[in-house]
Amino acid sequence: MKGFEKYYRKSWPERLSVLEHENKLTKTEIQQLEKSALAPELGETQIENFITQFSLPEGLGLNFVINGKEYLVPMVTEEPSVIAGASHGAAIVKKAGGFTAESEQRAMRGQVIIENVSNVAELKKEIEDVAPALLQTAIEAHPSIVKRGGGPLQLAVRVLDHDLLSVDMIIDTKEAMGANMINTMLEAVAAKLRSDLQVDVLMAILSNFTTECLVTASCEIPVESLAKENLSGKEIAQKIVQASRVAQLDPYRATTHNKGIMNGIDAAVIASGNDWRAIEAAIQSYAAKDGHYRGLSTWQIKGEQLVGQLRIPVPVGSVGGSIGLVPLVQLNSTLRQEQDARELENIIASVGLAQNLAALYALVTDGIQKGHMNLQMKSLAASVGASGAEVSQVIKRLKKLPQQDAAAAKKILYEIRNEGFKK
Structure with missing residues (x-):
C-alpha cells in the first residue's frame, strides 16, 4: 500500500485518488465519499487524513423546563427512541413544574506525575511549600485566562504509591472546557519542578475525572400523576424506586441503567460540539467514585412525591474546540438559548434525568420493547x-x-x- 505513505500530506482529492488506485474503493464509491463531504475545508481543519463527513441525525428534545425556563434541546443520535424517551420524561416533569438544576462549581483538574521518589512524605512537603510559586508559573504560562477572571485556583499533592506523587492543580477555565489551556499550564509547572527540585516528571496531563465540575438535576413528581391503565401512580412510583435501588446494588444493572442516561447526555453533548468522550469518561468514573460501580441517578418517595436526582460531572464549554468551527453547533446554541457553560451543564444533566425517568417508567410498566x-x-x-x-x-x-x-x-x-x- 505504497500510496498511503505520507497520506496526511496529500490533499483531499489526492487521498480519494489513492483509495481508487489502491483498489480499496470503486469510482462509484469514491463519488459517494465526495457527495458526503459537505464541507471538506472544515473537515481538513478538524482531523487528520480526512476523506469525508459522516452524518448522524439530529432532532429536538421537547418539553424541557429547567429552573423555570423552557428549552428546545438539540440531540444528535442514530438510536431510535432516545429523543422520544427524553421528551416523554421531560413532559412528565414539566406537568409537575419542571427540573431544578444547579452547577455547584466549575473547575477542571490537571496532574503532574512524579516518579522515582525516594521519600514521598519529604517531597510532598517540599512541593507544598513552593505551591504559590508553582501557581504563579501556571498563571504566567496562560495569562489571558487570568484577565478573564479564571486561572489556577489550588495546588495539592497526593501520594499514589511509595515512589509516586501526583501534583494536582485545580483550574477555573471560565467558558472553555480548557484542555489545551490546562496542559500548557501543567507543562510549565512540570518544567519548574524539574529545574527547582530536580524531580523525575513522568507526565503532565489534564484529568477527565472532573470532581470539581459537578451538576445536580432534580425533580419532584406527584405520585398520582404516574398512574397508567391498571397500575396506580403509587405502584409505579414504588417500582421506579425499587428499580433505582437495584441499580445501586448490582453493577450489571447499573451499567445498563447508566447507559440509558448517557443515551440522552451523549446526544445533547454531541449537538453542543463538546468532547463527548471526555464527558463519558468523567461520568462513568463518577459512577464508581466509592469503588463500587453504581447507578448515577436515585429515585425515592417523599410524602406524595416521587423525587429523582442525578448528580454528575459535566465538564463542557461554550467556547473552544469545534464549538466555534462547526456552523451547526452555533445554530444549536441559538436553539437552546443558554447564556453560558453553567446553563449548558444544567440542560445536559436534566436531559440525563429525563431519559432515566422515561426508561424506568417503561421498564416497570409495559417493558422497554413496546415503546x-x-x-x-x-x-x-x-x-x-x-x-x-x-x-x-x-x-x-x-x-x-x-x-x-x-x-x-x-x-x-x-x-x-x-x-x-x-x-
Whole structure:
C-alpha cells in the first residue's frame, strides 16, 4: 500500500485518488465519499487524513423546563427512541413544574506525575511549600485566562504509591472546557519542578475525572400523576424506586441503567460540539467514585412525591474546540438559548434525568420493547429499501407478524411492490 505513505500530506482529492488506485474503493464509491463531504475545508481543519463527513441525525428534545425556563434541546443520535424517551420524561416533569438544576462549581483538574521518589512524605512537603510559586508559573504560562477572571485556583499533592506523587492543580477555565489551556499550564509547572527540585516528571496531563465540575438535576413528581391503565401512580412510583435501588446494588444493572442516561447526555453533548468522550469518561468514573460501580441517578418517595436526582460531572464549554468551527453547533446554541457553560451543564444533566425517568417508567410498566417497536420497525423498513408510503405499509403488515425481522420486512416489501405492479 505504497500510496498511503505520507497520506496526511496529500490533499483531499489526492487521498480519494489513492483509495481508487489502491483498489480499496470503486469510482462509484469514491463519488459517494465526495457527495458526503459537505464541507471538506472544515473537515481538513478538524482531523487528520480526512476523506469525508459522516452524518448522524439530529432532532429536538421537547418539553424541557429547567429552573423555570423552557428549552428546545438539540440531540444528535442514530438510536431510535432516545429523543422520544427524553421528551416523554421531560413532559412528565414539566406537568409537575419542571427540573431544578444547579452547577455547584466549575473547575477542571490537571496532574503532574512524579516518579522515582525516594521519600514521598519529604517531597510532598517540599512541593507544598513552593505551591504559590508553582501557581504563579501556571498563571504566567496562560495569562489571558487570568484577565478573564479564571486561572489556577489550588495546588495539592497526593501520594499514589511509595515512589509516586501526583501534583494536582485545580483550574477555573471560565467558558472553555480548557484542555489545551490546562496542559500548557501543567507543562510549565512540570518544567519548574524539574529545574527547582530536580524531580523525575513522568507526565503532565489534564484529568477527565472532573470532581470539581459537578451538576445536580432534580425533580419532584406527584405520585398520582404516574398512574397508567391498571397500575396506580403509587405502584409505579414504588417500582421506579425499587428499580433505582437495584441499580445501586448490582453493577450489571447499573451499567445498563447508566447507559440509558448517557443515551440522552451523549446526544445533547454531541449537538453542543463538546468532547463527548471526555464527558463519558468523567461520568462513568463518577459512577464508581466509592469503588463500587453504581447507578448515577436515585429515585425515592417523599410524602406524595416521587423525587429523582442525578448528580454528575459535566465538564463542557461554550467556547473552544469545534464549538466555534462547526456552523451547526452555533445554530444549536441559538436553539437552546443558554447564556453560558453553567446553563449548558444544567440542560445536559436534566436531559440525563429525563431519559432515566422515561426508561424506568417503561421498564416497570409495559417493558422497554413496546415503546421501541414503531421506531425499530421504521428503521427496519428503511434498511430493506422501503421508501415514502412503502414504509408505513411495511410497518402496518409487520405488526401483524409474530416474527418481525429483516427477512419478514423484505418479503412484505416485495409483496407490496408486486401488488403495485399488478395494478
